[in-house]
Amino acid sequence: MARTRYAPDRGLTSRMTITMFLIGLLYVVFMGVLIALLGDAWPLIVLITGGLFIAQFWFSDRIAAYSMGAREVTPEQAPELHGAIDRLCALADMPKPRVAIAETDVPNAFATGRSQEKALVCATTGLLRRLEPQELEGVLAHELSHVAHRDVAVMTFASFLGVLAGSITRMALWSGMMRGGGRNNNTAILAILIPLVSAVVYVISFLLTRLLSRYRELSADRGAALLTGRPSALSSALTKITGQMSRIPTRDLRRAEPFNAFFFAPAFSGGAMSKLLSSHPTLEQRLDQLARISRELGRP
Template sequence: MASSRFIKDTGLTVRMTLTLFLLGALYVGLVVAVIAFVRSPGGAVAVALIAIGMAFWQWWSSDKVAMRAMRAREVTPEEAPELHGMIDRLCALADMPKPRVGVADLAVPNAFATGRSPERSVVCVTTGILQTLDSEELEAVLAHELSHVAHRDVLVMTVASSAGIAAGLLMRFAQFGGMGRSRNNNSSALPAVLVAVVVALVVYAVSFLSLRLLSRYRELSADRAGAYLTLKPAALATALQKISGEAAAIPTRDLRAASAASALCIVPALSGGLSGLMATHPPLERRLSQLARIQAELSRPAG
């Protein structure tokens, strides 16, 4: 976890570490399976290198990709003085570098943060959220997003995704016959490829579910960190309710545009189809319950 004044979250650190360890082990197992069952060291190395390269590119260009997906643009303090002022205050309070600031011209109220490091990050809000929330609610949302930056969530999630990328590549490689090119000369080649594909499917499924589990927890962690930083959990609770409640009135084209970076947003743009193990965000009720407990804790008389 990055050094900042956001509250320490041992649970998040442990979950990030365990997820990286588990997916790293699966990644190694996937490569070993290619070599052992398909007897194609070259194919295993190619899959590993391509997956690492794709994960590195996703991490390196994460801010540009997300901004482009959300049709966002960077804004200066002159263009958005109130927004910059809020982020300036929160960064000073959290003792962290100030990220770049972006605005997406979308009616859907939402916000996200991304970037390969705290020094190369961007926090973006939509015009919809600027029109929907009051200043306290918007500040609470920005604190949530800044906690993602401080905790280096983008780095961890990108590294963790490399096992799933490799598994997907392996399945495509096998599908197009790249590893089964010798099957006409070797009767065991086809079963070997099938074994490798089964291993790839297992790795992909475990990677997918592990990342979703980690993603849901990191959203709860960001809610906690933002609430304790601003000392206004009720403002974040109200903001989450407003953002979630506005979805029904938003044009479908805006929801689809925002869904391109939905996993990064404070509330998923299109949440109707994904729930339970498949969801990238925890249920709204669970988030509100956590914020209510924090509000009760902060309201308790000292001593």
């Protein structure tokens, strides 16, 4: 990672490292099982796997930004937004990303890009209209923390296993081997085993990826609070954004929900079960962490 002034968090880093190790171990085991089951067909699996990974790594962030309606803006078009990002990048000693605005009343922000050089930070018009300057800087510092730590690349790698498992399941179910002639006992066994193994791997990798995502959101909150020295401003922004979500039409929130993993705050939050499946920590967890940081800094 390129050096920046974002403060490290050893506790969160160790938990993220363990989670990434488990995801990598699951990937190795999954590929080993596929090779054992498919025998001579394993080169095809490797080729397909490589193609899927390259496509997701190179294009997923661009597709997400396009789908969310991110439109790049110049300093003349958005002087306050550019000014805030300029100040934060100087404070963090990191290169300035591209700056964009998305025309939606959903108050949120997100960052995309697999590296600092390719990064884009976007704020929605709903966010810009609702937040005070210090609150906005807190949110942008959170997103820049994702950029500084290459979180988009990390999460792309982590989520790839789930994409692969789902693709393998569909290929196993829809391939000519399953539909065409030459069907025998071995083919029938494979028709059961491959989708079953893939489904199990998908569920485990999904849960591990969501756990990793929650850790990275907490890490970005901490980095933003320490960089700006104003954890209370970030707390205020979180509280305001979460409260304003309930006033947004449901159809707009449903349209934004597929991009929750990119957002500063999720468009929807649910009950106990949804906490396990969520890409973000609960509001209470985030506010508790920021309150602890405030006490550490001796700030009210």
